[in-house]
Amino acid sequence: MSNEQTVFLGIDAGTQSLKLLAYDAVQKQILHVSAAPLELISRDDGSREQLAAWWLDALRQCMGELPAEIKARVRGIGISGQQHGFVPLNKAGEVIAPAKLWCDTSTIAECEEITARFGGSARCIDAVGNPIMPGYTAPKVLWLKKNKPDIYSELAHILLPHDYLNFYLTGKIFTEYGDASGTGYLNILRREYDRDMLAAIDPDRDLLPLLPPLLEANATVALGQKAAGEFGLPPGILVSTGGGDNMMAAFGTGSIAPGVLTLSLGTSGTLFAHCENPAIDPQGDLAAFCSSSGGWLPLLCTMNCTVATELTRKALGKSIPECEALLEESEPGAGGLQSLPFYNGERIPNLPNARASLHGMTDTNMTAGNQYRAAMEGATFTLRRGLDAFARAGQQFKAIRLTGGGAKSPHWRQMVADVFNLPVEVPAQQEGAAFGAAMQALWACTESGDLPALVNEHLAVDASLGCVPVTENVSAYKALYQNFLDLLGKQYPGIQ
Structure with missing residues (x-):
């Protein structure tokens, strides 16, 4: 690690706010934290949605508050995102509908429909590891098909919130196993997308080509030139795979x-x-x-x-x-x-x-x-x-x-x-998910073989609390x- 580029950014896109944390891995010090609030669309049918554009606006605000001196020293970025959300994109990579969130409960009928097609809740648990629950991504996809067929016909990519932010930063579509396992259609036993579950979601369409490739947890993708220019970041920065907010909080808490x-x-x-x-x-x-x-x-x-x-x-x-x-x-x-x-x-x-x-x-x-x-x-x-x-x-x-x-x-x-x-x-570092995202970026960029030792080196517990x-x-x-x-x-x- 060069003496100049020792800073890792952790970005946590939650339900109520987006937070940005800058951590210096040599000084073992959090240099900066900023946050921007997020709105929530709520309806009586249980719908809970946000516009993906709001996440980008919040990211721009937080990046704008990050001092230039810190930006110049950034080596890696990790993204944490609220799990289970459904961000639909068309072939041009444009968002074509509001993102339904983890707390959305409007898909009860779709859960029952998918579960019945698959052979019951017990078979869901036995075959893929989890039942199909309201809030998971799988029923949201069926909901879109049933309630907005014109938009569904344009659907080319099914992304999670953290996937979308990674896409914005890198220009590449990808995901990882942690966040993907909260969709309902990843077989967590075989660690691959389950074709039978995808068929239960939509028997009329092969959804597999719409899903992002799965990368290993310590993989990295280069920051795109467009994002680097927009945010005033230096060349050569790597973006880690990131993950769901709970997966990143696991890094941030040990x-x-x-x-x-x-x-x-x-x-x-x-x-x-x-x-x-x-x-x-x-x-x-x-x-x-x-x-x-x-x-x-x-x-x-x-x-x-x-x-x-x-x-x-x-x-x-x-x-x-x-x-x-x-x-x-x-x-x-x-x-x-x-x-x-x-x-x-x-x-x-x-x-x-x-x-x-x-x-x-x-x-x-x-x-x-x-x-x-x-x-x-x-x-x-x-x-x-x-x-x-x-x-x-x-x-x-x-x-x-x-x-x-x-x-x-x-x-x-x-x-x-x-x-x-x-x-x-x-833990002394209170922003668990954002700090964890920075930790994952540090791990991915340094290629450390002993992850527990790396995290324990940087994680402190506040004995007074x-x-x-x-x-x-x-x-x-x-x-x-x-x-x-x-x-x-x-x-x-x-x-x-």
């Missing part, structure tokens, strides 16, 4: 070797860990994804994490510091209040039509502190089901690495430690979690 469990408290909640072999949950709660580091990344995703706390906070008319103070006035169990925080429906458990609800209200427990704690507990209990799923897949852990916006809350960190009965560690389970809270939350499961089963029979 979940690139077995034994590390990462919990991300973001808009969605995710729980994931690296595995050397496919980890299949027979109940289908655990998504058997590939990683973006060469292995597998079994993962559980919920759609309502900080969504629940933020909606409650806004309804209470409080700031985040005020809500943190309110938690001091409340105890585990929130005075008997129980929240099922399914504001956007839910992915796991698979309840796309569910709605949020609050239970156990009395004239004495409806305090602001109890309401906020109930929202936080409901989101945490929903994620806690993931630990059960990992156990079914034969995995156990000694600690949790916590990331995402919710990890900034001391009360939430302690709640996670108590509910999961595991010590909590917090860690916490351990409190014995009396663990005991209380064990009973409260069972109460949550009982309530969930009563409200939605068949859900365990």
Whole structure:
């Protein structure tokens, strides 16, 4: 690595914002972070969409804020993107419809149709590793065919959000196994597109030629001259394959070797860990994804994490510091209040039509502190089901690495430690997905053979933010979690 070009950019295109991080691999220092907000199109039918042009506008804003001195030293770029989105392109490489996102639940009928054609949910899990879920890319493709046939007839390329940003930067169409495994049509067992599943999506058209080639996790593609000129970047920069935001957060939290469990408290909640072999949950709660580091990344995703706390906070008319103070006035169990925080429906458990609800209200427990704690507990209990799923897949852990916006809350960190009965560690680099994308770019550009050693060299844990389970809270939350499961089963029979 030359002394001049030691900077790696990590770009994370999330649901609420696009972030850019510049990391100096020699100084082991984050030099710059910028962010640009993103809008969201929401409709009553469950549609959640964004325009791909918004991502580019946000990227231009963030690149514009990056100092020229740092730009001159960039060696590599890694892209992290929200998973499962569908970006349709025509033959000219133009986006021809809004991108349907991971949180879109308008494709329930399409999921059922694809699953029936393929032979049922159990066969989906056995054959490709995952059931077909609302939010995955596969049903979005069928939705486009059924609802916008004129646009579908122009469809020439099926890209994911991070694929599209890579395409814009390089002029090349490609993807990698991690993000592609969240589409529903990648066979994660054989690590190839599944022709039978593609036929179940559209029996009338061969979709395989529309899919991007799969590159290995440590591959690179040269930055295109057009993008280099637009963003004022020097020649010779390489773009790594990147990956889905959870796959990049695995780099950013150290979940690139077995034994590390990462919990991300973001808009969605995710729980994931690296595995050397496919980890299949027979109940289908655990998504058997590939990683973006060469292995597998079994993962559980919920759609309502900080969504629940933020909606409650806004309804209470409080700031985040005020809500943190309110938690001091409340105890585990929130005075008997129980929240099922399914504001956007839910992915796991698979309840796309569910709605949020609050239970156990009395004239004495409806305090602001109890309401906020109930929202936080409901989101945490929903994620806690993931630990059960990992156990079914034969995995156990000694600690949790916590990331995402919710990890900034001391009360939430302690709640996670108590509910999961595991010590909590917090990486010093808070922008997990963006930092992870920079780490993947560093790995790809340096061709290091020992990825865990490379990541551990650059990843730091902030000991001041860690916490351990409190014995009396663990005991209380064990009973409260069972109460949550009982309530969930009563409200939605068949859900365990």
